[in-house]
Amino acid sequence: MRIAVIDESAGRAAIIQEGLAEAGLTDTVVLTERHGLLAQLETLAPEVVLINLENPSRDVLEDYFAISRALATPIAMFVDQSDAEATAAAVDAGVSAYVVDGLAPSRIRPILDLAVRRFEAFSRLQAELHEARSALAARDTIERAKRILMEKNGIDEPAAYAALRSQAMRTNRRIVEVAEALITVENLVGGRL
């Protein structure tokens, strides 16, 4: 069974593809480019298409599938009516599936379930990465603000940090916000950095 994974995020597509391979589904292709998408699909003739919900090509793709009725392989959105929750879970996770006419839901469901799990895992990873990045950025911002205070006021590092912290407490803001404000002011009027 040939499966096409359409996703503008190459990383996520790779994670799906890897999951499919682990499940023994190795006839897979990943399509990340918007241009020439339909021509590629026509050549590849997949039986299942997995696509991220927010992909900008969905309307174009649905129209193509509608027209492909005239071709040999009608293909339609997979909506499991015997188990509406499965489709809802897929939409929640951010993925939709299109399958050729005649494929049994029992063959599609495991693929969709796998895609849902991988999409969810990817979202979690991204959230963690985002968190880690903002934590790093916050630490960097605070470091820079401390250096400004140390140079301007001739104080040491613990004193600079204490100054930031007490200002944050007084104004009911986070330390990183106070640091950002300080850097902005320095950029505007300090003439360096």
Add this chain to the structure above:
Amino acid sequence: MTLDPIRIGFLPLVDAALPILARELGFAEAEGIALELVRDITWATVRDRLLYGHSDAAHLIAPLAIATTLGRRRPPSPLSVPFVLGLNGNAITLAPDIAEELVPEGGLGDPKRVGIRFAALARRRAEAGDRVRLGVVHRYSSHNFMLRYWLAQSGVRPDADVEIVVVSPPLAADALATGEVHGICVGEPWNSVAVDRGAGRIVLVTAQIWRRGVEKVLAIPTGRMEGEPELVHRLVRALHAAGRHFVQPDHFDQVAAILARADYLDGSAALIRRAISDRILLARGGSPVHFPDFMFQHREAANFPWVSQAAWLYSQLVRWDGLAYSDADASAAKRVFRPDIYRAAFAGTGIPLPGASAKLEGAIARETGVGAVQGRLLLGSDSFFDDRTFDPDHIRAYLESLPG
């Protein structure tokens, strides 16, 4: 006061104005609603979020609400339309060489004359093995249906003499510039973007094809709508109040600035202002022309869901989507538009309500007073470009009288 939350899915288009204004200018809050807007970039995703409960209602292309209800290409899911978000607002932009041949005199063309010339050009190109390819925004869009109506009534056989494909609006100007398509029928600001780039010239606006063509609607899953009638009435009233605000020319600057924000259209306030004041730049280097009925968001009970509009869309679905006519489908399609809900929302207010729920579409040639159960209502011309009329009670006969 606690507010009832409602989420509305939308696409970043000028005609998403009423839900956006209802949120931004307090019309929703005044009706006790905390309105949240969910932006997407494809209609497929707006529809899926609506069907699977990520949104409660949606800004939707009218034919898609009917296709979804009838179960075209997917299992049927009944949607209801208690309120129309706008009429028309689209244009046909053609590659410069084709525009030059069809409208050498410049300006907006006459749809009958341009149609005849287009038919000759399309046949010539088809015979030479170089079919004209036209892009529309969605299979189930008024753009597709009105373009096809115009072509077919002009003697062009869509899908035989010309090819019609779907292009995403943000990529339409690109597709035109690279020759991937030779013409596009899209909403604003996408025609303007193509014109600004010199990729094409606007030759017609869809209002010239059907003067009062239904465009975007507020769609709600029928079950959910019927479960909370009172909340839906409040939403409909909030949108109506937004419409009243929208149409006042002294609000255009404010409205354009709101729509242009990053959360909404994330675009040029100047281009948006041009569209909402019915001004269209036809060709690069020219000055915008004023076409008063270009987009129609509120006047003349434009928000009233005429059952006859739904019926016309159904007729075109039969005509172009390989669907066999059936009385059962026709009545299911008509039932998507819910004038009864609109009426209930405004009962006892001063807002004009038509006495009828359907009309003979295309029969109003000039501004006419119509029967109203409350208030006074004048309707402007709703003509089709070929002067045909459509009787929603005789869809089959109408279809038999149309070419191909």
